Amino acid sequence: MTPDPSRAHPVITRGMVLTVLALAGVAAVMVLAVQYTPVEANQGLAQKIFYIHVPSAVVAIWVAVPMTGLASMLYLWLHDPRLDRFAAASAEVASVFCLVVLTTGPIWGKPIWGTWWTWDGRLTLTLFLFFLLLGYQTLRAAIREPLERGRFSAVLGIMGLVLIPFIHLSVYLWRGLHPKPVVLKPSEPSLPPAMLHTLLIGFGVFTVLYIGFVTLRYGIQLAQDLREAADAA
Amino acid sequence: MPPDNGQYMVAAYIVAGVIYLGYSVSLLVRGSRARSR
Numbered sequence: 001m002t003p004d005p006s007r008a009h010p011v012i013t014r015g016m017v018l019t020v021l022a023l024a025g026v027a028a029v030m031v032l033a034v035q036y037t038p039v040e041a042n043q044g045l046a047q048k049i050f051y052i053h054v055p056s057a058v059v060a061i062w063v064a065v066p067m068t069g070l071a072s073m074l075y076l077w078l079h080d081p082r083l084d085r086f087a088a089a090s091a092e093v094a095s096v097f098c099l100v101v102l103t104t105g106p107i108w109g110k111p112i113w114g115t116w117w118t119w120d121g122r123l124t125l126t127l128f129l130f131f132l133l134l135g136y137q138t139l140r141a142a143i144r145e146p147l148e149r150g151r152f153s154a155v156l157g158i159m160g161l162v163l164i165p166f167i168h169l170s171v172y173l174w175r176g177l178h179p180k181p182v183v184l185k186p187s188e189p190s191l192p193p194a195m196l197h198t199l200l201i202g203f204g205v206f207t208v209l210y211i212g213f214v215t216l217r218y219g220i221q222l223a224q225d226l227r228e229a230a231d232a233a
Numbered sequence: 234m235p236p237d238n239g240q241y242m243v244a245a246y247i248v249a250g251v252i253y254l255g256y257s258v259s260l261l262v263r264g265s266r267a268r269s270r
Contacts, residue, residue, distance in 0.1 A: 005270065012264045019257050026253060030246055044235035049245040056249070096256045100249050107245040111238040209253070216260045223267035 003230045008223035015216025022212045025205035029055075032198045049108040050195075055202035056100040057126075059210050061167055064094030065129065067214075069161025072154035084150035085225070087157050088140055089217035093210055094160075095133035102130055113177050120176030125167045132160050 033051035040047035071087035074080070105123065106116040117123065136156045143149035166173075171180045182190050189196055 005267075009268050012268055016261060016264055019260065023253065023257055026250075030250075034242075039235050041235055044237065045239035046236075046241040048242045052245060052249045096252065100252050103248045103252070104245040107241050107248065111236065111241045213256070213260065216264050220260070220263050220267050223270070227270065 002233045003226045005223050005226040005230060008219050008226060011215060011219030011222060015212055015214075015219050018208060018212030019216055020212075022205060022209035025208060029198065029202045029205050032201065037194050037198050038192065043112055046108055046111045049104050051198055051202050053101060053104040053108060054199060055206040056097050056104070058203060059206045060094050060097035060101055061126075061129075061164055063207060063210055064090055064097055065133075065160045065164055068094060068157045069164075072157030072161075075150055075154045076158075079147075079150075081146070081150070081225070084146075084154070085218055085221050086214070087154065089214045089221060091133055091136045091153075091157060091160070092217055093213040095130060095137065096213070097206075097210070098126065098130040098133060101126060109177070118177050120178050121170035121174035122167065122176060122178040125163060125170055129160060129163050129167065132156065132163065136160070 029051060033048045037048065037051070039045060068087050068090040071083045071090065075083035075087060105126075109118070110116050136153055139156060140149055140153050143152060170176070171178055191199065
């Protein structure tokens with residue numbers, strides 16, 4: 001049976017709908033952050049970067065990279081091309097979220113810490129993670145043979161996952177400028193309700209954005225793989 | 234009185250918006266092309 005590239009079309013459409021909805025959600029989070037949340041007394045309006053920076057970081061570090069690592073591990077075990085395609089899509093999206101974290105962080109840091117960048121454990125490890133994700137994509141672009149590409153990139157995907165506990169614990173292990181978590185911690189979140197609600201909405205919206213991006217990216221790759229298979233048949 | 238640093242918030246929102254919107258447009262264009270082939 002000849003592979004049919006149109007099988008990817010429903011996946012692409014789902015990804016497009018989710019992405020557009022999530023982008024509207026991101027705009028709504030920005031409006032909520034500006035209009036609804038109080039101005040923090042010590043940090044001023046710069047503190048509102050929190051509502052973009054933190055959900056982007058949480059989705060990158062607690063959703064996108066772990067999903068990439070998990071799919072990579074399963075790929076090494078099961079050799080299912082769908083897992084490799086998913087891991088590749090998730091890694092690309094993780095690097096976009098990481099880029100937002102690494103650009104909004106210094107813009108927040110400058111007025112609060114007095115510097116754009118410091119070699120603090122959290123910042124440095126997040127930068128390493130970003131480089132690792134770029135390396136992952138460079139590796140995939142460099143290898144043409146699908147099985148070899150899947151195997152080698154899966155190893156890098158798992159290495160990204162290994163970095164996550166160090167990134168999370170870095171604020172406890174090494175003294176630095178980056179603050180400790182205010183929500184993802186064993187005790188109650190230490191935020192006023194308006195700030196907490198906006199942040200939680202942000203977590204939801206950015207997770208949907210991740211799902212939309214990954215679905216769309218997966219669908220594009222699926223269409224390309226099916227077309228190549230159809231051409232080869 | 235909170236410090237007057239709203240320009241940093243505006244800059245961060247613009248940067249995040251450009252990155253997310255830019256990547257979305259790139260995916261949407263690639264997705265449309267993949268569907269039309």
